[in-house]
Each structure stands twice: as C-alpha cells, then as structure tokens.
Amino acid sequence: MPPHRFDLRLGVDVGGTNTDTVVIDRDDHLVGKAKMPTTPDVSSGIEASIQSVLALDAVDVSRITHVMLGTTHATNAVIERRGLQRVAVIRIGSPATHSVRPLFGWPDDLRAAISIDETIVRGGIEFDGREIVPFDADAVRRFLDGLGEPVDAVAITSVFAPVSPRHELAAEEATRSVLGDVHVSLSHQVGSIGLLERENATVLNAALIGVAGQVSQALQSALSAHGLSPVTFFAQNDGTLMALDYARRMPVLTIGSGPANSLRGAAHLTGMDGGLVADIGGTSTDIGVLVDGFPRESAAGVEVGGVRTTFRMPDLVSIALGGGTVVQEADGNGIRIGPASTGQRLLQEGLIFGGATPTLTDAAVLDGRAALGDATRGNGHRTLLRDAIERADVLLAEAVDRIKTSRGDAPLVIVGGGSVIAPDALPGVSEIHRPEHFEVASAFGAAIAMVSGQVDRVLHLEHGKRERLVDELCEEAKDRAVQAGADPEAVRIVELDEVPLTYLTGSPTRVRARAAGPMGAL
C-alpha cells in the first residue's frame, strides 16, 4: 500500500451487547454499516462484524486504507478480572512513600488476580531532578528472584519519573537481567504527576498486555483474511486515536474510549456542537454533554474496576436502562426495571419476538414507539409494560437532569441500538434528535476520531524564556500528531496545562501539550 493513500475508513465499536462496524469515505459519509452480537471472546464478534460490513455491495474492500477500533476488551478484563497477566509490582522511592503502599485500597479480588507481590526499593527522583537516594538495583533483582511463580509482566513506578525516568530505566535493565524478555510497563510512559494514580494505571497496563496482544492479533487476522493491511488505530480514553503498535504497549489507554466515540459520533451525525447525548445500548444508557463538538470531561481522575487512575474521561451519568432491560413485578404493587438484561438474546427472549421475558423493548413497541416483532404478544403483560415504560421515562428524565449544568431546556441526541425505548419528548429537553445511522454512532465516532500527539515535560521556565519554550513544546506535539496521521493543515493544540512543581522562583514547571487533528493525507 502506498504510504500516503487515504481513502475508505473502517470504524469498529465493541459494545456490551453488539459489535458495530461502519465504512465511511473521505468526506465522512457513510458507505456501509453492520451490527453483530458481541461474543464472549470479543474477537470473533469483531471478525463477524467486519465480515458482514465488507460483504456489502457498496463497500469496495480494496479501497479501505484505515481501520479504527474502539474496544471494551481492556475494561471488561479489569471489571471481570479475566485474562489478566500476573504482575510483579515495583515502586522506586524508599525511604519515602511507605505511608501508602502499592495497591493499598484496591479491591482485594483485583489485587489477588493481578499482583504476584509488591515491593518498594530505594531510589526515586526529587522534583528538581536530584535523586532521593541512589537506586538499589540489587533490591530489584532480589525481589524478582524471590517470587514463587512465573512473572508475566513487571510494573515499575519511580517517584517523580515524569521529571526524570532514569531510575525506571535502570530498573527495567535490572529486570531484564533476571527475567529476560518479559513485558515491562514504565510509569513515565503511562501517566503524569500523582504517584498512586500513575502507579495504579501502570500496574493495570502491565496486567492488560496479554489482552492487547490478543485483540490486535484478532483484528489483524480478520483484516488479512480480506487481503487488507490498512493503517490501524485504537481509540483511546480521550476520544482520539493511537497507532496499533503503541496500543499494544499501552492497552490501559483504551479504557473508556466507547463513550467518547458515541458522543463524537452523535455530534457528527447531527451536526450539533452542543447539547446532551444519550447512548442507549442493550443493557445501559450513558448520558454525556457535548461542548464545542467534544465530550465534556470529568473533573477528577476516573475509577476503573474500583481503582483510581489519572485518566480523564467524558463526564457521564450511567443508568441500567437499555433495550434488553428486563421488567418484572416487584413485591407490593411496584415494578422492577433492570439491572438484568437479555442483552443480545433480546431477539429470542423478548415477548414480541416470541420469547417469555418482558423487556423495555416490548414496552416501547406496545406503547407505539416502534414497529418491531409481533406487538400482540405483549398483550398478556399490558399493565406491567405500560407502568414500566412510564417509569423508564422518569428514570431517563432524572438522569438527563443530573448531567445538565444549566436549568434551561437542552437538546438531546439519542443514539445506540436501544434507542427505540426512548420517548419523543422529555421534561427538561427542548427537542430530541434521532440522527440517521443512530444505531452505529459509536463506530462512526471511532472512524472520524482525530489523531493526537502529546508531549509532557518538565521545563525550567526562567524569566523571558517561557513563551519560546512553551511554543516549542506545542510544535513538537503537533509534529507528533502529524506523524501519527493527522492532517497538517488542521492540527491544533487541544490542551495545554502548566503546573509549577515547587514554591521556588524559576523552578521546574510541568507542561503538557496535546495536539489533535482529523485524519488526512500526509
């Protein structure tokens, strides 16, 4: 494939219920779409979904040049404690940092699933680049020698590694001298200032290396089965894309990419810059806010599987309400809605499809919101279903109200495969939009996602030099985005963050610049 070719893009989104794919052209117009059930192994669902979109007449397979995958592999692995690597956890910082040990506060089962053992060895960096004490490489070797089981991966976190990674690099060398070609995650590559959150993310990253290898393998074999070897990206938590080889080393960054994709997809499909977006799936609904066409981000770092990380994600309100949500009589005269869901078995188990489980989709059809299956099959549960859809509307309205930051009515975009359960009007909502291709908005969002480049460095912003140094850093971030595939004409700085590290004049300041731009021909 010629390196500069830029033609059709294939976007894939793995959701809890379905795996969606879209193919879009250079002008971001949809050429084809497909929806297949998400499979327990995830990979075969991706293969089936790609297979079915590529089989469409409208899609010229040979023209596909780029593939973007948004996947929940990593999130699911952490939440379900499944397929995780066994990790040796090394912190470099003794005699400092003992007052909060590595993984303190983690859920016990997650810690047991991931960590072989943890240690704090002498070393670490001061805010100004000095050593706290010299790094103790022998302690690393002794720790690794003494572990009673094979090590899949090693997570290494040094105090102030973002200022200087040298002790982490030395620890990696010591690790290789004992374990050879094992996977090593280094914290300075994973996160920013904030030892515990960065360490958590580094340990999760190491634990997810196997999952990352599997999914990229599955994706590549699905593509090569069609004679394709496109440029491949993974969607990451900030809604931008990272190259496949980078994603293989940084799987933790894929966590939370789904909501960002659906918000971006909704913005693009409606042409709206602001407003609310509800992504209604089979099991749950995520509601977020669009500001200038991008998801509003949460203020604090997010929790993943009960573990606090430095990552920022779209600010979301999530409720257990989806197309497959099961409704049942509760004790007394009430009804219970969810959190159980038929998920992808809706088409077999839902009443209107001939099954025996009353779901919100049955209720929506009975209420005349959609024409699906055989509506008369719901008649036996008429009262239950009518109460359920009323209650679901209230839950949805409450969730919309919680995410809103202003009292006035706001427009709401509804996307996702479970959209049929939503009403045509809600309190607090000025108008409801259901764009074309709403059911594949996330895959669309992945396909149109921007490519980003980030530089994160401690600068000595002495008087008079500040502007020049920050400008240089921004240019470097833009260059990185362009190298990753962004259109040089459209790339811009989307985030610039300066945090002085100390109280002193002329002291080091941590500066982080992130540039992003749409995919374009180089």
Add this chain to the structure above:
Amino acid sequence: MKLDDANLIALARGTAVLGAGGGGDSRIGLLAAQQACADHGPVELVDLDDLHDDDLIVCCGLVGAPTVTIEKIVNGAEGERLRECVETHFGRPVGALMPAEIGGLNGLQPISWAAPMGLPVVDADGMGRAFPELTQSTMNIAGISPGPAFLTDERGTALILLADSAEWLERILRCVTVETGGLAATADYILTAAEARTATVRGSVSLAMRLGQTLIDAASDPVAALVESVSGHRLITGKVIDVERRTTGGFVRGHALVEGLQGDAQRVLRLEIQNENLIALEGGEVRASVPDLITVLDSETADAVPTELLRYGQRVTVIGFPCDPIWRTERGLELAGPRAFGYDLEYSPIEELHAPAQV
C-alpha cells in the same frame, strides 16, 4: 472517640472544605491514615479537657509544595522522629499530636503518625483552616513561642531550630524544605494541654468530620447542605474559564476566573490564589476575603477542589464562610488579613458583605 474508617472518610471530605483550596490533597492523607490504622489499630481523638494540664502536645504537619505531596508520599515514620526530637529536647514524654492546620492533607497527617506510637490526636488545630505560613497560627496570636521547631524528612534527617520569631523560622524552614525535596515534616509551637485550651481552634477535627458527614448524608443538594452547616454564602455557580499559576516569592500564586451559569449567567468571579484561595472579587468589588474561608466545590458532588487541581471547564460552586473569630481580632488581621498577603484593601466579614440589606 476512636477514629475508624467511616470517621476518616468523613474527616477527609471535611478537611478538604476547611483547606480553602490549600493544605494539600486530603485523599493522600486519608489513604495514609487508613493504612496506619489498619496496621496499628485506630487512633483515639481526645478533647483538650481530657488531657492533664502539663501534657506535652506536638503540633505538627507537612510543609512544602502540594504537588510534591501527591508524588513523594511520606515515609510514615516522620512522626516518631519528631517525637524523639521533642522528648530529647524537653526531657519528658509527648502526650498527644495535634494538626498544625485542619485544612487538607495536614488535617489528617497527625493521625497516620500517631497510629504506630499509640498516641492520641487532639480535637483542635492551630488555624481552623489552612494558611500558607507558619506565622499564621492561633498560637502565634496567643503568644506561644514557635520555637524550638523541629524538622525531619523521609531519610530521618533531623533539625532543631532554636528561635523565637515565627517570621525567621518560616524563612529558614522554607529554604530547608527546598533542599529536602520540596517537602518536610515539622513540629513547632510545642505547648502544654493547659496552654492549648486557650491558644488553639478547639473542636476543629470533629467539625471537619461533621462537615464531611453532611456531604455524605446530603441526598439531593450537598452544596446547599454544606453552605447551611458552615453558615456560608454561595458566591457563584459556574465553570472555571481561566487558571493562571506562577511561582513568585516562594509560593504558587495566581488567579482563577469562574464564569456564572444558570441564575449566575453574565457574572464572573475572580479568585486570587496564594496556595489557598485568598480573595474573591467581582467587578472590582470584594465578595469574600481572608481570613474568611473561600472554598471551590465541585457543583455536582460538593467535593472541595484544591487550587492545584483547578482546571479549565470544571463546573464549580464557590462558597465563602466565616473564619474562627480569633482571626478577626486586630492581631489576627495583621497576620492573616488581606494586607498580610499584599492586597491593599480593608477586611470586611463575609456576613456583612452579604447582608440581606445590601442585596
């Protein structure tokens, strides 16, 4: 009372509110306190009336840059080192630890230090909030000598400084803190329980715990519940549209702008920052100022946002509430009023600035 896990969680949310943006990130303090209590058993919180008159109290905490506290977490044995120094110097045993300031991380730090020693922590502190300087202590107002002061770091380095001037100690300790890596553990204003009964802000640990519990218990509107429980005033609800921080004179100084939303649309509140939120201005008018407390809350959860975590786009509610009355005395204002921070303006108590007649 014994400080258990539930108490500590409430306490951490409360000390963040009383930090007025400073005092360090209380989440780190919470984790350290939880770990210490898990390892050594819960710490007893005692009232000053329950101590003997001549019991020695070590007023202690961390000094340095908040950004360092979230990265170079302390060893945990600093408290034992400080006690050893104090006992050697005074020739008698220490009876209890006390937070130098109740705000932020420092409101919790003595708990994790006290746990391995089996010492109680006193329900009082030396500020009733967080302030950037050693001089800004109620013990200073009461005429308690700040020296001898003791400093240690994670390496076990120990320093004893004999001086009577809080200004002089502040200057030297701050220099030393830079050398120890931007962070050090200190004890100063060592005093007896009898002295502490009149020289401290009493009940501030349990106050912080109550405020935290208010946030935890509030079903629908935690911000409103908090404002009511601190007799405070909501200054603005909006989003952060600008944050500037610079390092001058040995502190992180800067400002943040909050633009109003909803009923506050068209309004912009400017926060002046020196580690803590010092002054809230609107259209050139003072809406709140030190020594009263100005705290930025997440509009949704009412969690206090420390100044170092302020960021563009955050949805926040800024509240102001009265300081301990001691800070409104002539000496209190001289040490911690607007002029002490270089602002040429007269202090007006927040309740007068927001008196119904003026609205």
